[in-house]
Amino acid sequence: MVNFIKKIINNVLSFIIWQWKNHFRVPFINNKLKKLQGRLAIYKDRHLGESCFIIGNGPSLNPKDLNMLNNIPSFSSNRINLILDKTIWKPYYYSISDSSMANNFIDEINSMEKRRMFAVVTNYGYDTLKRYFNTDSLFLKSTRKKDDNGLPAYSNDPSKKIFTHATVTYVNIQLATYMGFKKIYLIGVDHNYAINRNEDGTYKINKELLGKDHFDRNYYNSWFNDEKKPSTNTELMNKSYIAAKNYCDKNGIEIYNATRGGKLEVFPRVNFDELFDESGRFIEEVNVLQRKVLG
Numbered sequence: 001m002v003n004f005i006k007k008i009i010n011n012v013l014s015f016i017i018w019q020w021k022n023h024f025r026v027p028f029i030n031n032k033l034k035k036l037q038g039r040l041a042i043y044k045d046r047h048l049g050e051s052c053f054i055i056g057n058g059p060s061l062n063p064k065d066l067n068m069l070n071n072i073p074s075f076s077s078n079r080i081n082l083i084l085d086k087t088i089w090k091p092y093y094y095s096i097s098d099s100s101m102a103n104n105f106i107d108e109i110n111s112m113e114k115r116r117m118f119a120v121v122t123n124y125g126y127d128t129l130k131r132y133f134n135t136d137s138l139f140l141k142s143t144r145k146k147d148d149n150g151l152p153a154y155s156n157d158p159s160k161k162i163f164t165h166a167t168v169t170y171v172n173i174q175l176a177t178y179m180g181f182k183k184i185y186l187i188g189v190d191h192n193y194a195i196n197r198n199e200d201g202t203y204k205i206n207k208e209l210l211g212k213d214h215f216d217r218n219y220y221n222s223w224f225n226d227e228k229k230p231s232t233n234t235e236l237m238n239k240s241y242i243a244a245k246n247y248c249d250k251n252g253i254e255i256y257n258a259t260r261g262g263k264l265e266v267f268p269r270v271n272f273d274e275l276f277d278e279s280g281r282f283i284e285e286v287n288v289l290q291r292k293v294l295g
Helices: 002-043 063-068 080-086 099-111 126-132 168-178 234-250 283-294
Strands: 051-055 074-077 093-096 116-121 138-143 183-187 195-197 203-205 254-257
Touching (some): 002 168, 063 080, 074 168, 168 234
Parallel strands (some): 051 183, 074 093, 183 254
């Protein structure tokens, strides 16, 4: 009788767990993230009319350029912490949208000096990140959707919904436009990877770039070895950048590629060095001050 009762209890518990995993867990997570995501609303137009930099993690990124951005609003991401021992620059806004990366590095990322972290959460990353929900970091639910032209959907209100598609840079552009930035400069977005997965599922491997497609060759080494490192899909990335450009063009927002070299040609290019005057001051800041003086 005792064994029979234990069997019934085990079966009931197994049924409850199965129901939770298959029917209730996802709605619970979605509802929790929806409430957390609403906290982003305080950033609406916080930087109206200002300029910012969005920082990629390509091999062109270097400490000298980052130091030029000290105190200028910027968005960095992923393992940018690997370069911080070489810079006086520290992350302004920081974001992460790769659940695998978050699961592996959230502790070191959370301890990194930064003004605010935005974490885009999938169901896969929820269990790792939930212990940080009561911190001052902001958590957004990852959503995927295409527009009528087959391009990734673009959110004009990330406090309600933010779209992810192939690259965290797409998330950062959506955050930047929501905050009211009118000029956006990209640096370190080389858009050239050792292992690229094509949309048909095939892979293209450039062995010369293995370990060299990010600013630090240890970017993946403590996580994957060179032959098993995560693959990227530049075709999907291009679609994200085109969608971002379309939105910016329609809304009077200028976005430029100031990366040194690289293969991203969706946005008009500018010379990074020419964005600063002879004293090293960001020309946009100088222009704002001059306008205030002329008043």
